[in-house]
Amino acid sequence: MKVITIANRKGGTGKTTTAYNLAFSLALKEKKVCLLDLDTQSNLSLISKVNPISIDSFKNCEIKHINKYIDILPSSKEFNILENEINNMIDRNLYLKNDLLPKIKNFNDYDYLLIDTSPSFNILNINAFCISDIVLIIINSDFFSVSGLNEIINVIKQVQEINHKLDYKIVLNNFVKNRKYFESLNPILDNIKNYTDIRIPSRQAFIDNSSLYKATIDIDDVATQFDKICEVIL
Ligand SMILES: Nc1ncnc2c1ncn2[C@@H]1O[C@H](COP(=O)(O)OP(=O)(O)OP(=O)(O)O)[C@@H](O)[C@H]1O
Ligand SMILES: [Mg+2]
Numbered sequence: 001m002k003v004i005t006i007a008n009r010k011g012g013t014g015k016t017t018t019a020y021n022l023a024f025s026l027a028l029k030e031k032k033v034c035l036l037d038l039d040t041q042s043n044l045s046l047i048s049k050v051n052p053i054s055i056d057s058f059k060n061c062e063i064k065h066i067n068k069y070i071d072i073l074p075s076s077k078e079f080n081i082l083e084n085e086i087n088n089m090i091d092r093n094l095y096l097k098n099d100l101l102p103k104i105k106n107f108n109d110y111d112y113l114l115i116d117t118s119p120s121f122n123i124l125n126i127n128a129f130c131i132s133d134i135v136l137i138i139i140n141s142d143f144f145s146v147s148g149l150n151e152i153i154n155v156i157k158q159v160q161e162i163n164h165k166l167d168y169k170i171v172l173n174n175f176v177k178n179r180k181y182f183e184s185l186n187p188i189l190d191n192i193k194n195y196t197d198i199r200i201p202s203r204q205a206f207i208d209n210s211s212l213y214k215a216t217i218d219i220d221d222v223a224t225q226f227d228k229i230c231e232v233i234l
Helices: 015-028 043-047 055-059 079-087 092-103 123-131 143-147 149-160 179-184 186-190 204-211 220-232
Strands: 002-007 033-037 070-073 112-116 134-140 167-175 195-201
Touching: 002 015, 002 123, 015 033, 015 043, 015 070, 015 112, 015 134, 015 167, 015 204, 015 220, 033 043, 055 079, 055 092, 079 092, 079 123, 092 123, 123 149, 134 143, 134 149, 134 220, 143 149, 149 167, 179 186, 195 220
Parallel strands: 002 112, 002 134, 033 070, 033 112, 134 167, 167 195
Antiparallel strands: none
């Protein structure tokens, strides 16, 4: 069982889109995936055709079934209540590890726990880093995305002192081929440790399919990139 958290403090870089499509990409390889939606925006739950749940249902791990290979613990609109509770705990970084995960039924039957996070460093997200093997940082091919990387890498480095197995990888999403990008950002990215060279292309299908509750991995050059992510998290 591997725990993968998908993160970036910057909003709208494609975290949820990556989490959802990665689940389907892993399912194609007959891997069992449990999705965990830690964002009150509930985008991952909604795209999975599941409604947000009450905070008690979340704390009791009321998992919903998506298909043969994919389940989800949906998010709650009341995460603020839970965050207050966690902030008052002594082991405030370890709520997910000590309280939530042990309640997931047949947890060891899953090959992957894929966690989608909100664009922040709130206590739930830090908890996710504390149980993860890998944080996939989803960035876009723009200057602001790249310049914000240091901040999240520093947070990950701090968590590594608690969670020694934690590693991170950087994935580029919404990639548009253009000369300016190669000239300005490529040399910078090449110098950043843990940049994977994975580039999920920009495709209208991602936007259209989200309202159809569909994955987008039937497009060849998209599938190839998700296959590469599967290899990275193997
Ligand atoms: N590769 C892509 N090509 C085209 N559109 C994309 C791509 N990836 C994501 N999008 C679109 O960009 C928007 C934002 O994506 P998404 O919701 O996955 O980002 P996010 O990082 O989860 O956002 P938030 O920080 O608010 O949680 C969505 O409309 C999504 O369909
Ligand atoms: Mg999201």
